[in-house]
Amino acid sequence: MTGILTALCAAAVLAQPPAWFAEAEVCSGWYRQWTDEAIADMRGLPFVIGVPPDALVIAKAHEQGTRVLAYVTFYQMPAVGEYQRANLAEHRDWNVIGADGSETDSVFASTENPGWKAVCPNSPAFRDFALEHVRYLVSQGVDGLFIDNAHPSALCEGPKYGRHEHLYAGEDNIRAYRCLLEEIQAELSADGKRRALIVNPGEPRPEWAGACDSQMLESYICTWASKTRWHDEGRILAFQKSWGDTPVLALSYIGHTANPPREDAFWCYAWARMSGFLWADWFTAKDTARELYTLRLGRPVSEMSLKDGVYSRRFEKGVVAAAGESEGGTLKVAAAEGKRAVDVFSGRGLEPDAGGVVTLAIEKGRARVVVFVDE
Numbered sequence: 001m002t003g004i005l006t007a008l009c010a011a012a013v014l015a016q017p018p019a020w021f022a023e024a025e026v027c028s029g030w031y032r033q034w035t036d037e038a039i040a041d042m043r044g045l046p047f048v049i050g051v052p053p054d055a056l057v058i059a060k061a062h063e064q065g066t067r068v069l070a071y072v073t074f075y076q077m078p079a080v081g082e083y084q085r086a087n088l089a090e091h092r093d094w095n096v097i098g099a100d101g102s103e104t105d106s107v108f109a110s111t112e113n114p115g116w117k118a119v120c121p122n123s124p125a126f127r128d129f130a131l132e133h134v135r136y137l138v139s140q141g142v143d144g145l146f147i148d149n150a151h152p153s154a155l156c157e158g159p160k161y162g163r164h165e166h167l168y169a170g171e172d173n174i175r176a177y178r179c180l181l182e183e184i185q186a187e188l189s190a191d192g193k194r195r196a197l198i199v200n201p202g203e204p205r206p207e208w209a210g211a212c213d214s215q216m217l218e219s220y221i222c223t224w225a226s227k228t229r230w231h232d233e234g235r236i237l238a239f240q241k242s243w244g245d246t247p248v249l250a251l252s253y254i255g256h257t258a259n260p261p262r263e264d265a266f267w268c269y270a271w272a273r274m275s276g277f278l279w280a281d282w283f284t285a286k287d288t289a290r291e292l293y294t295l296r297l298g299r300p301v302s303e304m305s306l307k308d309g310v311y312s313r314r315f316e317k318g319v320v321a322a323a324g325e326s327e328g329g330t331l332k333v334a335a336a337e338g339k340r341a342v343d344v345f346s347g348r349g350l351e352p353d354a355g356g357v358v359t360l361a362i363e364k365g366r367a368r369v370v371v372f373v374d375e
C-alpha cells in the first residue's frame with residue numbers, strides 16, 4: 001500500500017493554477033453567515049474564502065461573478081461532535097498519538113478550540129475521510145479549497161500504540177501531510193476543471209511549495225494580535241526576499257493600531273502588491289478602503305525599487321508606492337500616454353510636468369497607489 005501511495009504522491013502535482021486565480025490581485029474571506037446581503041457585499045472581489053458547502057449559496061455568489069473557496073482544516077477536530085461531517089469520537093484511528101500514548105491536543109486547545117485534538121494525515125482512514133470530504137465540497141460547486149492550520153504535528157506514535165498503521169511507515173507527518181496536499185490538489189480537479197488550493201501554515205513553508213496554488217502569510221504587518229504594525233520594514237523586505245513573486249496570499253487585519261485604518265490598509269496593500277503577493281483583509285477595511293478590493297493593476301512591468309525615499313513598483317495600469325518608516329519621500333513616475341494619472345488615496349488627478357512626469361509626495365509610513373485611467 002505504501003508503495004502505491006508514494007507513487008500517487010509523486011505524480012499528483014499540478015502545474016498551472018486556474019486562470020482566474022493567477023490573475024487575482026486581492027481576495028477576501030467571510031466566516032460568518034453568507035446572507036444575501038453578505039454575498040452582495042462581495043461583488044467585485046475575484047474570490048472569497050469561507051463559503052458553506054451549500055449549492056444554493058454558491059450559485060448566488062457565482063451569479064454575481066464571485067468565485068468561492070470552502071474553508072477546511074485537516075489538522076484538528078473537536079474530540080466529540082460532528083465537524084466537517086464526521087465525529088472524531090467514532091474514529092479512534094484518526095488521532096495523533098504522542099510519545100506517551102496519549103491523544104495529542106491541538107495547539108489551539110488552550111485558546112480558541114478547547115477540547116480539540118490533532119488528527120493524523122499519516123492514518124489511512126483519516127486520509128480517506130479527507131479526500132471524501134473534498135469530493136463532497138466539489139459536488140456542492142466550490143471553486144477551490146482553503147486549508148487552514150497547515151502545521152501538522154510531526155510526531156505520531158499511532159502504530160506503536162496500536163491506534164493505526166501509517167501510510168508512510170517510518171516517516172514523520174510532514175511528509176504525510178505534503179502527500180495529502182498533493183492528493184487533495186489532484187482530487188479537486190479530478191473532473192478536469194481546475195480548482196484552486198490555498199493552504200495556511202501561518203507563514204509559507206518550503207515543504208508545501210508546489211503542493212498548492214498559494215500559501216498564506218497571515219497577520220501580515222497588521223493583526224488583531226498587536227496594537228502596532230508588528231512587521232517592520234526590515235521584516236517586510238525579508239518576506240519579499242524569501243517569497244517575492246511567488247503566489248503568497250498576505251492577509252492583514254486592519255483596525256487594531258492607532259493609525260487611521262485607511263492608512264494601514266494602503267500600507268499593507270502596497271507592500272503586498274510590491275512584493276508580488278495577493279492581498280486580503282477579510283473585510284476589515286471594507287468601510288475605510290474598499291476601493292482596494294476592485295483595483296486592477298495588471299501584471300508588474302518592473303521590479304520593486306527604492307528611489308528618492310520611496311519604494312515603488314510599476315504595473316500595467318498603475319504604480320504602487322510606499323515611503324520608508326522613518327522618512328518620507330517623493331514618487332516620480334512617467335505618465336502613461338493618453339491616460340490621466342489619479343492618486344487613489346485622495347481621488348485627485350495628478351498633472352504631469354512638461355517632461356511628462358507625475359510627482360507625489362508621500363509621508364513616512366504611508367503608501368499610495370497611482371492609477372492610469374482613460375481621459
Ligand SMILES: [Zn+2]
Binds near residue numbers: 095
Ligand atoms: Zn499517526
